[in-house]
Amino acid sequence: MHSSQGDGMAYHVNKKMRLVEVEVVRECDLNVNDNQFFAATHLGNVLHVGDTALCYDLPSSVKKFSRRSKKRNWKLQQLKEIHSELPDLLDELENDHVMRGQINIYKQQTEAQGPNHSDNDNEGMQVSSIPLSEMLDDLTFETKSSDPVTIRSVEEASKGVAWELEEL
Incomplete structure (x- = not known):
């Protein structure tokens, strides 16, 4: 009508x-x-x-879900003094990809996960908004013996490797 x-x-x-x-x-x-x-x-x-x-x-x-019910699967290398502002900073890093490009973000290793954990162990975990391709592997330097670590030049290191190979 x-x-x-x-x-x-x-x-x-x-x-x-x-x-x-x-x-x-x-x-x-x-x-x-x-x-x-x-x-x-x-x-x-x-x-x-x-x-x-x-x-x-x-x-x-409508059921309410808390935003941080699961742990993040990434971490920052150094931020020890700022404890009160850390959750806000982590939320901001997840949302702002430009800021993420200026900060090194490392993959988070939990105690249950070893270096050879399977991908099926993460069932039920919250998927982070930061892709794994943007995260770095955590670097730790450990010596197995009590000998001090000596840093040599490239030429000295290559000669040492050549000597070790010839001895074998």
């Missing part, structure tokens, strides 16, 4: 549906407290003041 306004423009009017804003109150909360919900509905031609209608109670049906 088309209807015209005073300006001569025609617009479509639907007899079944009409968009209206309604104020909804739970029947159990009626005359008990002032919990009122405002909503938009297409049932403007059907609903009248005082009518009872069925609807979804969305505030109690």
Whole structure:
């Protein structure tokens, strides 16, 4: 059905549906407290003041998830003095890829995971927004013997390797 306004423009009017804003109150909360919900509905031609209608109670049906329920699978190498601002910084690093490019981010190794853990062990873990290709492997320098580590030049090191190979 088309209807015209005073300006001569025609617009479509639907007899079944009409968009209206309604104020909804739970029947159990009626005359008990002032919990009122405002909503938009297409049932403007059907609903009248005082009518009872069925609807979804969305505030109690949507489950809230905390953002940090799982541990991150990455870490920063050095940030020991700033403890109070660290969670905010880590959240900002996950969201800002430009800032991530300026900071070295290392892969997080948990105690249960060794260097040869399988990828199936991470079931149920939260996937980080930082891709693994942007993370560096954690470098640790350990000596197995009590001998001090000596740094040699490239020529000396190559000669030493050649001597060790010839001796074998």
